[in-house]
Amino acid sequence: MKLRIAPSPTGELHIGNARTALFNWLYARKHNGKFLLRIDDTDVERSTPEFQQNIIEGLEWLGIDWDEGFDKDSSISYKQSDRFERYEKIAQDLVEEGFAYEDDGAIRFKVKGDQNIYFEDYIRGDMNFNTNDIEDFVILRSDKTPTYHLASTIDDIDYEISIIARGEDILSSTPKHIMIMKALDAKVPDFCHLPLLFGPDGKKLSKRHGDTSVSSFKDQGILANAMFNYMSILGWSPGDDLEIFERDVAIENFDLKNVLPNPAIFDTVKLLWMNGQYIRNLNKDEFSKKAIDNISASLGREIFKEELERINIILPVVQERLETLNDITDQIKFLLDEPFTVNKEEWNGVNSENVQNYLKNIRENFKLMEKFDLQNIESMMREELKELNMKPKEGFQATRIAVTGTKISPPLFESIFSLGKPATIARLAEMIENL
């Protein structure tokens, strides 16, 4: 059994293609079959090396690996632009055998009328097309480059693909491919036309729905495993109302024939939720590494040793508060060696005489505190609340603004602890002076 994904490097790897790749991959892995990657770059005008690279990196990032194909075996090319001679030769042969004819320099496949083309689709069942509805189609352009129909079909034959699972947008082209295969006296493989992914407007997902490339989700701080999981539940389910599951569970339960026939709308909101779940499930070291890398990337610089120490303290409580990796920097920026400013507007909302006294008192207490740890910080701050007969929210919110700069922050005591004693005292002092 051999399946394939054959993207065109005419754009970045988008999630529709990635999901098709994923389903092919799952099926191949489930049945110990082969999964092949081919580069369908017959459109020389629009294909670029950069897009090709983007596609390969996207698949690798998702952990969708291939056993055969592009870059795996240097003795054979899995890039269609390297095989133009072969396609041209076959097109000529088809002309000689009467299956095709020349038309203004191009070569068209001659569609015999009154025929029924039948195939059984894994998802849609019996498919019948009347050849009267199909016009003669170009297989070789006048510049001698092949069209998709020719090149793709020849490659599927040459590389012995046994199941072609691709997007439903190609469903109506399948009879053309079968006609070419029969003219070439080749074995017709199985077909499976996967439902399309739609945008929120119910139309085929494309550029006009914004950036839907896999790399853009990576850049947004989406985890590869979350992306993989989310894509897999679009049109398919492992059963038992399972939604978050490991790859081996997906492989174990996957079947192309259980993929739903109807299109699914790609919902970023649910992806974000799932990504949050995955972030929370990361172990400490994995998360720490990803977090530090992300912060460093977003700052565009290395993270200093002292910053790293502070960040590592706060990381466990930040981990539970993220939807994407990119949310981290905003939450820990009060710990960085960067200019620190307080949001004055937020402060005006919590300021009062009580609050001013509270800040002064805890500052003094911090100065005297011998063991600056979580427990002492919390008990002192609560004690001081009682002294002034204040509610927790009243004193804590003010402290939070003074220390982190905003009303929304990681938990207060952890924030103070990670910031350290001298900086905490300094920020409280600064706040008090500017009251």
Add this chain to the structure above:
RNA sequence: GGCCCCGUCGUCCAGAGGCCUAGGACGCUUGGUUUUCAACCAAGAAACGCCGGUUCGAAUCCGGUCGGGGCUGCCA
């Protein structure tokens, strides 16, 4: 226009004739917890497009209809 595909809560998925007064998840609303935010807990609103038929019985089968989508390129 022609050909083809599709049709369960706003969205994703479960449901393969009686277990369905249709289940789970995201999102939403309300309440709880709470030092903010998140997380978490509890409750709630929310769907079988419509009309016929088959059947003792249909979300599930059939037909039609309506609606959505894809293709109809010397794009893929």
